[in-house]
Amino acid sequence: MTAPSIPPHAQMMQLVNGQLVSRALGLVAELGVPDHLAAGPRSTADLASSTGADEDALHRVLRMLAGLGIFTVHPDRRVENTALSDTLRSDTPGSVRGYARWFGTSLHWQAVGDLDHSVRTGESALLKHRSGQNVFEILAEDPVAQATFNDAMTGLSLTDAQAITTAYDFARFRRIVDVGGGHGALAQGIAAVAAESQITIYDLPHVIEGTRRRLAAAGGDRITARAGSFFDGVPGPVDLCVMKHIIHDWSDDQAAAILTNCRAALADDGRVVLCEMVVTGGPEGLPALVLDIEMLLGPGGRERTREEFEALFATAGLRLDRTIPTRSPIHLLEATAV
DSSP, rough: OOOOOOHHHHHHHHTHHHHHHHHHHHHHHTHHHHTTTTTOOOHHHHHHHHHOOOOHHHHHHHHHTTTTTSEEEEETTTOOOOHHHHHSSSTTTTTTTTHHHHHHHHHHHHHHHHHHHHHHSSSSSSTTOOTTTHHHHHHHHHHHHHHHHHHHHHHHHHHHHHHHHSSSTTOSSSEEETTTTEEEHHHHEEEEEEEOOEEEEEEHHHHHHHHHHHHHHHOOOOOOEOOOOTOOOOOOOOEEEEEEEHHHHHHHGHHHHHHHHHHHHHHEEEEEHHHHHHEOOOOGGHHHHHHHHHHHHTOOOOOHHHHHHHHHHHHHEEEEEEEEOOSSSSSEEEEOOO
C-alpha cells in the first residue's frame, strides 16, 4: 500500500513553520537540555528545574520537537535523547550545539528578519545601517555573540576536518598556513595526518587569543598561531595555503585580493586549497544553495560554481587544477600558480 502523500499546502505549512523549529532548537541547545539527558531519561519537571525554565512551556517545546524525531517524550513526561538530539550535546564528536545556538542569537535572528533588505539591495542584512564595517568587526563588538559564533565554527570544523583530511594528502607538505583558521580545528586535524608538517594558523588578533589558549591546552609544538589580516598579506613562504569556508564570505574583488596574497606566500610548486561547497545541480547541491542565502544575509559573500571558482583563481594568477569531493558537502579546490 502506498503511503498517502502530503498535500502541497500542508508541505508549505511545514516549511513556513521551520522558523519555529529553528528557534526551538537554538533554545534547547542554549539551555543544554540534550546535555542534561546524556545519562538517561529525566522528567520535564526535573529538566525545568535544572535549566531555569517553566515546566509546561518547556514540555510544549520538547513535545513539538519530539514530533520531528528530536527527543522522545513519554506519556508520563519523561524525556530522553534520540540520535538527532544527541547531535546537540556538547560532548558529541561533531556537535552542532554551537551552530544551533548561533542561529538562535538575536544578531542572527535580526539578519534573517532583514532578508528583504538583502533581496532589494543585494547587500548584507547584517551590515544594514553599518556602512564601512564587515561582519567580523560587528561580531568583535559583541563578546557573547563572538564566542557563540566561534564555538559554532569550531564544532563544524571538527566534523569537516575529518572529511577533508581523509580526501587529501597533506603529509607531502612541510610548511602549511591555515588562512583564517579560527581556533585550529582543521589545523589539528591536518597535524594528525601530516606528522612532519609545520602548521601556522593565521587569523585576526581577537580570534588568535582564543586559538593560543586552545593550542596550549592541547599541547604540541608543530602548530603555531599568528595574528594578522589576510587582506594585508599571508605569512610565507609556504608549500600550502589552505582555507576552509573563507572565500565564500567575500565578494569577488575581496576574494581575489585574499587569493592574490596567498599566491604571493607560496614557495616554488606551492599550492592553494580551498575547502568550500560548490553550487551544482540536483538535490546534492541544496546545502550550498541554503548556505548561499546565509552568506547573502551575513558577510555579503556567496557560494560559487566550479566555473566561478576557476575565474576567481585566474584573477589572482592561479590555475584551478582539480576539484576533489569529500564525504561531506565540502569540495577541495586545488590551484597552483600560473
